[in-house]
Amino acid sequence: MRRKEHFDAVVVGAGPAGSTAALVMARAGLRVALLERGEYPGAKNVSGAVLYGTSFLERLLPGFRLSAPVERYITRRSIGFMSESALFSLDYKSSSADVPPNYGFTVLRPQFDRWLAQRAVEAGALLVPKTVVDGLIREKGAVKGVRSRREKGELYADVVVAADGVNSFLAREAGLRGEFSLQEMTLGIKEVIALDRQLLEERFQINGNEGVAYEFLGSVTGNVCGGGFLYTNRESLSIGIIFQLSSLLRERARPYELLDGLKNHPSILPLIRGGSVKEYSAHMIPEGGWKMFPKLYAPGLLVAGDAAGMVLAAGCYLQGINYAMVAGEAAARTVIAAAKDRDFSALSLARYETFLREQKLIQDFQRFQKAPEFFLNQRIQNVYPAMICRLAEQVFHAAGGPKEKIRDLAAAGMREAGVSWFQLLKDLIEGGRSIGW
Amino acid sequence: MVSIQEKLNLLIFRVDENTHISIDKSKCAVCRERPCLFFCPAGLFTLSGEEVLHSYEGCLECGTCYLACEQKAVSWQYPRGGYGVLYRQS
Ligand SMILES: Cc1cc2nc3c(=O)[nH]c(=O)nc-3n(C[C@H](O)[C@H](O)[C@H](O)COP(=O)(O)OP(=O)(O)OC[C@H]3O[C@@H](n4cnc5c(N)ncnc54)[C@H](O)[C@@H]3O)c2cc1C
Numbered sequence: 001m002r003r004k005e006h007f008d009a010v011v012v013g014a015g016p017a018g019s020t021a022a023l024v025m026a027r028a029g030l031r032v033a034l035l036e037r038g039e040y041p042g043a044k045n046v047s048g049a050v051l052y053g054t055s056f057l058e059r060l061l062p063g064f065r066l067s068a069p070v071e072r073y074i075t076r077r078s079i080g081f082m083s084e085s086a087l088f089s090l091d092y093k094s095s096s097a098d099v100p101p102n103y104g105f106t107v108l109r110p111q112f113d114r115w116l117a118q119r120a121v122e123a124g125a126l127l128v129p130k131t132v133v134d135g136l137i138r139e140k141g142a143v144k145g146v147r148s149r150r151e152k153g154e155l156y157a158d159v160v161v162a163a164d165g166v167n168s169f170l171a172r173e174a175g176l177r178g179e180f181s182l183q184e185m186t187l188g189i190k191e192v193i194a195l196d197r198q199l200l201e202e203r204f205q206i207n208g209n210e211g212v213a214y215e216f217l218g219s220v221t222g223n224v225c226g227g228g229f230l231y232t233n234r235e236s237l238s239i240g241i242i243f244q245l246s247s248l249l250r251e252r253a254r255p256y257e258l259l260d261g262l263k264n265h266p267s268i269l270p271l272i273r274g275g276s277v278k279e280y281s282a283h284m285i286p287e288g289g290w291k292m293f294p295k296l297y298a299p300g301l302l303v304a305g306d307a308a309g310m311v312l313a314a315g316c317y318l319q320g321i322n323y324a325m326v327a328g329e330a331a332a333r334t335v336i337a338a339a340k341d342r343d344f345s346a347l348s349l350a351r352y353e354t355f356l357r358e359q360k361l362i363q364d365f366q367r368f369q370k371a372p373e374f375f376l377n378q379r380i381q382n383v384y385p386a387m388i389c390r391l392a393e394q395v396f397h398a399a400g401g402p403k404e405k406i407r408d409l410a411a412a413g414m415r416e417a418g419v420s421w422f423q424l425l426k427d428l429i430e431g432g433r434s435i436g437w
Numbered sequence: 438m439v440s441i442q443e444k445l446n447l448l449i450f451r452v453d454e455n456t457h458i459s460i461d462k463s464k465c466a467v468c469r470e471r472p473c474l475f476f477c478p479a480g481l482f483t484l485s486g487e488e489v490l491h492s493y494e495g496c497l498e499c500g501t502c503y504l505a506c507e508q509k510a511v512s513w514q515y516p517r518g519g520y521g522v523l524y525r526q527s
Contacts, residue, residue, distance in 0.1 A: 284500055
């Protein structure tokens with residue numbers, strides 16, 4: 001006999017992973033409850049953010065561009081190496097980047113998440129906001145539902161999809177993951193700064209719906225291992241920093257003071273001047289990659305998105321929203337197949353891995369598995385960027401006097417920074433191995 | 438430079454009457470490093486004399502404190518559904 005509050009699936013968390021999962025399952029005719037602790041989907045969520053998943057979204061929701069809260073399409077990407085006083089940038093701009101399928105677009109999560117969750121509701125999912133899930137209901141070793149922090153808050157289902165984000169207390173309760181290490185976790189903080197639209201477009205040399213994604217390494221984080229970002233929205237900028245937790249602790253730095261430092265950097269200040277800060281936010285990111293992937297399923301349970309550590313942080317990449325959606329879809333397909341067989345055992349849910357592989361998600365993380373360790377390193381994030389600025393300063397310096405060859409300038413710079421040729425060579429090879437070849 | 442309080446003032450918080458963060462002060466008493474005085478992005482941990490104080494009203498709900506406290510002195514759970522910080526633009 002079926003209990004009253006019995007669903008085919010309960011999804012915990014209406015972020016990109018959860019809403020995608022709910023949408024796909026509801027479309028297949030399953031009875032789905034989508035539980036979200038925030039007042040509305042997105043109320044608790046923070047990203048940079050550039051969403052790199054236009055072809056996926058187009059397949060999931062054809063014509064999404066017409067209704068999605070897209071801020072700007074990224075047509076220009078820059079990587080900046082910073083010293084206290086200088087900025088050395090690699091700048092890429094393409095006029096074809098705003099033609100579909102584009103590189104990606106900026107979003108504000110409270111808007112985007114609400115929009116995506118609404119698509120799931122339209123497909124028939126039941127969205128229940130303002131509802132915290134505190135734990136799993138288990139019977140005979142299988143997950144049978146969730147306990148929410150409400151009166152009579154038990155909800156039963158054949159399968160629970162834990163899309164509950166980075167802290168995922170559910171994945172931990174189910175024993176799928178252990179404790180986090182502070183080396184692989186980062187803290188991101190961010191401000192949204194409103195800026196007149198015309199002024200913004202002139203400053204960043206963009207037109208219409210074009211946008212810029214700018215990322216920074218170097219003195220932006222002091223001695224803390226991490227990096228900064230600056231993204232353009234329609235009428236605002238998103239500026240923030242991401243810190244490796246272990247090094248934030250070691251340096252005894254205050255995150256918001258470092259963000260103020262970035263905002264006051266001589267190369268950044270002119271970009272944000274005249275804007276007014278609208279919001280400040282903070283959120284953790286699981287950056288360990290493949291090595292920190294938990295077990296992805298248990299009887300009656302699937303884990304997707306940040307809850308499963310599915311963030312690719314590899315130098316020029318910081319992508320989690322797209323993988324969360326891909327995983328949400330794969331989880332949904334798994335549940336749909338399992339429901340046909342009426343088999344929710346671990347063996348049946350193991351299909352999840354097959355679907356993730358079909359979408360190349362697992363392969364991406366395996367391919368870049370060495371990257372987190374390489375990039376979450378002070379030499380890469382702090383020492384080299386400063387050296388590059390120093391070298392540029394000397395090469396471009398034009399006060400007259402004797403000139404030296406670049407090799408000699410570089411050698412002097414390396415001596416100053418305490419980096420040997422051997423170390424440099426090793427880092428080049430390891431860096432190459434982690435993302436290059 | 439704006440203070441952290443000014444940054445928090447930009448945000449909407451639906452403050453619950455009950456705290457969702459509690460700390461075991463006996464562990465704080467023996468903690469030498471006290472990194473919480475620095476790492477919290479909302480600056481919620483402060484020192485009064487020798488005692489570590491904390492507040493929950495301006496919590497950004499990142500979870501850094503329960504993770505980074507070496508003494509495991511911080512108990513942190515999500516605020517009640519619908520309560521806590523309410524982001525509109527992030
Ligand atoms: C500063 C910063 C910048 C970033 N920049 C980018 C970027 O530019 N591009 C990119 O692709 N990614 C970026 N990321 C990563 C991206 O934000 C995440 O990978 C993405 O949000 C993961 O989606 P998710 O659905 O798995 O989890 P989340 O978006 O965290 O969603 C989880 C949902 O579950 C809810 N929830 C959690 N626990 C419970 C519970 N117990 N009960 C009920 N509801 C619950 C939450 O409220 C939330 O709505 C960034 C992250 C940060 C912090």
